Amino acid sequence: MHSRLTPYLLIAPLLAFIAVFTYVPILTSVNLSFREWDFLTAAKPWVGTENYRLVLTSNQFWNSVQVTAIFALISVPLRLMLAIGIASYLVREALPQRLLRGALFLPSVTSTVAIAVVFSWLFATDYGVINAALAVFGLPKVYWLQDPQLALWVIILVNTWKQLGYDIVIYIAGLQAISPDLYDAANVDGGKRFHVFRRVTVPLVMPTTYFLLVISVIEAFQVFTVVDVMTRGGPAGATDMVVNMLYRVGFTLFDIGQGSAIAVLLFILLIGLAIFKARVLGRRVHYEA
Amino acid sequence: MKRETLWPWAALVAGLIFLSPVLYTIWMSFLTVDSYYAGDPVLTLENYRVAFGEFDFLRYLLNSLFVSGVVTLGGLALAVMAAFAFARFDFPGGDFLFAAVVATLMIPSHITLIPNYLTLANIGLLDTYAGLILPAISNGFAAFFLRQYIRGIPRALDEAAYMDGARPLQVLWRVIVPIARPAILSMGLYIFITEWNNYIWPLVAISDSDLYTLQIGLAKLYRENPGEDVINWPLVMAASTITILPILIGFLAVERHLVRGITMGAVK
Numbered sequence: 001m002h003s004r005l006t007p008y009l010l011i012a013p014l015l016a017f018i019a020v021f022t023y024v025p026i027l028t029s030v031n032l033s034f035r036e037w038d039f040l041t042a043a044k045p046w047v048g049t050e051n052y053r054l055v056l057t058s059n060q061f062w063n064s065v066q067v068t069a070i071f072a073l074i075s076v077p078l079r080l081m082l083a084i085g086i087a088s089y090l091v092r093e094a095l096p097q098r099l100l101r102g103a104l105f106l107p108s109v110t111s112t113v114a115i116a117v118v119f120s121w122l123f124a125t126d127y128g129v130i131n132a133a134l135a136v137f138g139l140p141k142v143y144w145l146q147d148p149q150l151a152l153w154v155i156i157l158v159n160t161w162k163q164l165g166y167d168i169v170i171y172i173a174g175l176q177a178i179s180p181d182l183y184d185a186a187n188v189d190g191g192k193r194f195h196v197f198r199r200v201t202v203p204l205v206m207p208t209t210y211f212l213l214v215i216s217v218i219e220a221f222q223v224f225t226v227v228d229v230m231t232r233g234g235p236a237g238a239t240d241m242v243v244n245m246l247y248r249v250g251f252t253l254f255d256i257g258q259g260s261a262i263a264v265l266l267f268i269l270l271i272g273l274a275i276f277k278a279r280v281l282g283r284r285v286h287y288e289a
Numbered sequence: 290m291k292r293e294t295l296w297p298w299a300a301l302v303a304g305l306i307f308l309s310p311v312l313y314t315i316w317m318s319f320l321t322v323d324s325y326y327a328g329d330p331v332l333t334l335e336n337y338r339v340a341f342g343e344f345d346f347l348r349y350l351l352n353s354l355f356v357s358g359v360v361t362l363g364g365l366a367l368a369v370m371a372a373f374a375f376a377r378f379d380f381p382g383g384d385f386l387f388a389a390v391v392a393t394l395m396i397p398s399h400i401t402l403i404p405n406y407l408t409l410a411n412i413g414l415l416d417t418y419a420g421l422i423l424p425a426i427s428n429g430f431a432a433f434f435l436r437q438y439i440r441g442i443p444r445a446l447d448e449a450a451y452m453d454g455a456r457p458l459q460v461l462w463r464v465i466v467p468i469a470r471p472a473i474l475s476m477g478l479y480i481f482i483t484e485w486n487n488y489i490w491p492l493v494a495i496s497d498s499d500l501y502t503l504q505i506g507l508a509k510l511y512r513e514n515p516g517e518d519v520i521n522w523p524l525v526m527a528a529s530t531i532t533i534l535p536i537l538i539g540f541l542a543v544e545r546h547l548v549r550g551i552t553m554g555a556v557k
Binding site: 122 | 296297299300301303304305307308310311313314326366367368370371373374375378380383386389390393395396397398399400401402403404405406407408423424426427429432457482485486488489492493503504507508511519520522525526529532533536537540544
């Protein structure tokens with residue numbers, strides 16, 4: 001009927017691209033992380049673990065780890081709590097719910113650069129909408145993106161606004177997959193509604209919560225674009241995420257060795273999380289009402 | 290009863306408030322810069338003329354359309370062929386190779402940044418369309434998703450076609466692809482949007498402004514602060530609107546396909 005080679009020929013193009021642009025680069029990164037190289041010279045001398053020593057003893061690296069961890073620890077639970085609450089209201093397939101779902105989902109497919117630009121304008125010190133609104137109430141200007149105490153919160157807000165709709169849509173799919181009767185949790189009379197939400201809805205969507213929790217943390221550790229456009233990691237490193245530091249070390253300082261060492265360290269952390277996710281989600285999570 | 294009639298209005302208002310930054314961006318893009326700062330709106334298309342003309346956004350728009358289009362078509366072609374092989378053929382090493390494809394879903398892309406830059410530099414593809422397209426073309430998620438979908442199509446349909454003397458590629462093209470169209474469309478949208486919004490790779494791979502995509506063009510325009518003493522926000526907003534609008538229009542047309550593609554990947 002067909003040659004034994006057929007399946008191999010069909011998968012060859014995809015596998016070739018995956019090999020060249022995904023798997024080989026992992027090995028290349030590991031190799032380069034043990035060398036000293038500025039991209040310009042021909043020689044790439046082997047320096048052992050020197051790059052790792054330099055990275056792991058640099059304040060900048062630990063600052064970016066800390067900033068990224070704070071970002072993840074605040075933005076992920078915030079998004080998930082908002083999303084599960086909103087999803088339980090929007091789970092029915094009626095027109096208002098669907099429209100609102102669409103509105104909430106839209107930012108998650110919209111250009112991150114454009115969103116970052118728009119929020120830079122909202123939070124601009126002069127002529128920004130937020131400060132203009134404060135001025136109406138006689139409040140002073142706030143230096144949202146220039147104040148190290150505030151800039152990270154603005155980044156968290158932008159990320160939440162952008163990603164919330166995705167979480168909601170996943171929660172709705174999770175709720176609908178459980179049981180059609182549950183959509184009507186929202187129809188229960190006032191006082192009982194929160195009880196149903198806490199005792200029935202939340203435990204039943206636990207698998208979805210685990211899924212979102214892990215992928216959101218992984219994604220939070222790779223945040224780059226919002227920060228690059230809005231603050232470039234500033235002020236004074238207050239929003240400097242790990243990938244922003246990686247980009248700076250690799251592509252503006254051209255320290256390929258240290259850049260690769262940062263990439264490998266982040267890779268190990270994220271693969272660890274991904275394996276944890278596969279283990280936890282691979283097992284059936286028990287429902288407890 | 291009363292609450293039921295209130296719901297649509299409350300939902301509409303909530304949606305508009307949530308999207309107000311985007312809506313206001315579009316509104317602002319039609320204001321003259323003087324009237325924006327004076328707070329007395331005067332409408333104009335001038336910002337779009339300047340953005341498309343002097344600031345080259347027409348070129349960036351075409352670059353984005355071309356790059357995202359080729360990545361989508363190429364990505365779908367590779368994924369559909371591989372998905373068909375994994376769904377329909379039993380072959381030595383098949384399980385292992387499928388696992389290797391699925392594992393790419395777990396691999397964070399930042400690890401490939403420096404090596405892919407070096408690879409493209411070695412073969413002289415930095416600052417080319419090929420350099421933007423090639424690293425983005427393999428899509429493990431699309432291959433995985435389509436394989437699951439194809440497995441749900443009855444094998445009897447393939448067998449009938451083989452009986453009539455069709456070859457595997459003909460079976461794929463005439464039997465599988467037409468049936469799997471909704472799934473292929475969902476994946477196509479997903480790939481297109483992901484590539485359209487891609488920022489870090491073009492930032493690394495492109496320095497020639499003739500090859501900028503919209504994302505890079507917009508970030509540069511915003512940074513270089515066009516305008517005399519004050520930022521020309523209306524111009525920046527016109528550029529932002531140009532960057533958002535194609536996806537916005539597509540979104541309104543095919544939201545359901547998109548949501549299905551995204552949720553089917555997440556909820557087993």
